[in-house]
Amino acid sequence: MIQxxxxxxxQPKLTPTVVNTQPTPAQATKQFSEFLGDALDQIDAQxxxxxQMSDKFILGQVNVDQLMIASEQATxxxxxxxxxxxxxxxxxQEIMRTQI
Numbered sequence: 001m002i003q004x005x006x007x008x009x010x011q012p013k014l015t016p017t018v019v020n021t022q023p024t025p026a027q028a029t030k031q032f033s034e035f036l037g038d039a040l041d042q043i044d045a046q047x048x049x050x051x052q053m054s055d056k057f058i059l060g061q062v063n064v065d066q067l068m069i070a071s072e073q074a075t076x077x078x079x080x081x082x083x084x085x086x087x088x089x090x091x092x093q094e095i096m097r098t099q100i
Contacts, residue, residue, distance in 0.1 A: 039081070040081070042077070043074070043077045043078060043081055046070070046073060046074040046077055047074050047078075049070055049074070050067075050070050050071050050074045053066065053067050053070050053071075054067060054071075
């Protein structure tokens with residue numbers, strides 16, 4: 001017997017349902033604020049580390065090169081943070097100047 005393959009039932013293609021895992025704007029804002037908070041905490045920790053190292057340097061427990069490296073790292077981190085703040089303020093001011 002000849003079987004007609006054109007008449008066989010078409011089975012629906014089973015595709016997994018994709019769940020939207022993108023964060024909501026509130027969640028994204030929370031993550032961004034956490035990121036900024038963590039970055040500021042790290043900069044604060046670097047500053048405290050430099051102060052502790054300078055105290056140890058006075059006591060002769062730390063070499064001058066270790067102190068200078070830590071000091072420069074803290075200075076660069078602070079300069080980077082200042083520049084990021086300036087860019088954010090500049091972007092905010094530009095948005096506020098935009099006319100609708």
